Amino acid sequence: MEHMERKLASLWSKYREACPDPEPSPEFMPELWQKIEARRQAAVSLLFRRWAEVCVMAAVALSLLVTTLLIPHSQRLPVYQSTYLDVLAAADSSEDAVVLPYGDLK
Amino acid sequence: MLIEFEVIERARKGDDVSFNRIVVAYRKRILGTIARLIGRPEDVEDVGQEVFLRLYYSLDQLRTAEVFEPWLYRLTVNAAYDYMRRQRRRRESRMSDLSEQQVMMADASAGGKERQEEVRRTGIREFVQSLLGEVSEEDRALLILKEVEGLSLKELEQIYKVNENALKVRLFRARQRVLKAYEAGQLAADPKE
Numbered sequence: 480m481e482h483m484e485r486k487l488a489s490l491w492s493k494y495r496e497a498c499p500d501p502e503p504s505p506e507f508m509p510e511l512w513q514k515i516e517a518r519r520q521a522a523v524s525l526l527f528r529r530w531a532e533v534c535v536m537a538a539v540a541l542s543l544l545v546t547t548l549l550i551p552h553s554q555r556l557p558v559y560q561s562t563y564l565d566v567l568a569a570a571d572s573s574e575d576a577v578v579l580p581y582g583d584l585k
Numbered sequence: 586m587l588i589e590f591e592v593i594e595r596a597r598k599g600d601d602v603s604f605n606r607i608v609v610a611y612r613k614r615i616l617g618t619i620a621r622l623i624g625r626p627e628d629v630e631d632v633g634q635e636v637f638l639r640l641y642y643s644l645d646q647l648r649t650a651e652v653f654e655p656w657l658y659r660l661t662v663n664a665a666y667d668y669m670r671r672q673r674r675r676r677e678s679r680m681s682d683l684s685e686q687q688v689m690m691a692d693a694s695a696g697g698k699e700r701q702e703e704v705r706r707t708g709i710r711e712f713v714q715s716l717l718g719e720v721s722e723e724d725r726a727l728l729i730l731k732e733v734e735g736l737s738l739k740e741l742e743q744i745y746k747v748n749e750n751a752l753k754v755r756l757f758r759a760r761q762r763v764l765k766a767y768e769a770g771q772l773a774a775d776p777k778e
Binding site: 483486487488490491493496497498499500501502507508510511514515518 | 605608612613614616617620621624633634637638642706707710712767
């Protein structure tokens with residue numbers, strides 16, 4: 480077992496030797512900065528998307544609030560106290576008074 | 586430390602020139618560690634760039650410049666894990682890639698001696714990688730950092746944020762599994778032994 484352990488220790492050092500630190504290619508730095516920029520832009524667009532989502536959510540919430548609370552509240556106080564027919568009838572009765580023949584008034 | 590603390594501090598505050606200096610100082614060492622961790626020379630630069638990309642976006646979370654190196658190793662190990670996990674999913678295509686890589690290596694080495702040396706190195710790399718295939722990605726990275734990179738238990742403790750005893754147990758178990766695979770390999774190669 481000890482013999483195998485020694486062999487394994489020697490194998491690790493051989494592996495170290497077989498995998499030396501590679502020289503970085505000339506493209507390493509430019510590519511790295513390209514990736515950094517790409518992620519930065521992605522982060523900015525994600526931020527805008529989140530912001531737009533928040534705006535849409537706020538608009539939806541506001542419109543729900545208006546439909547559920549404000550509209551029924553304003554409908555509780557009707558603008559017209561009487562119906563359309565009542566108004567017409569009232570208008571007709573005053574006109575009738577005008578078109579009556581003179582003799583009838585007597 | 587390959588770089589002064591002030592440079593790390595400046596990079597932490599968002600100075601790109603200082604960050605560039607850090608990359609230039611550490612890239613070779615990090616690429617070497619990645620090469621030994623993943624065992625695929627053609628993907629080393631990609632993983633290395635991922636490490637420095639993660640460093641760029643997490644440098645502001647670094648508490649002090651003194652813990653920079655363990656931090657960088659931690660990022661390296663994590664990026665290598667992620668790579669190895671992705672590779673495990675693509676194991677089938679990996680086999681064809683390997684043979685292609687071997688063909689390219691054989692073509693690239695012109696002289697006889699050089700070629701023999703490259704074949705020997707490739708053999709060692711593949712043999713060690715096959716032994717390391719017996720343990721999990723986590724234990725594989727731990728073994729390489731300890732046995733090949735020569736990091737101390739204290740340094741590993743800082744990288745893994747695990748106490749020394751737990752690390753010793755993990756290392757012992759991983760070493761035993763690799764040893765067993767090594768022994769089995771030796772017996773298969775030479776049944777008389």
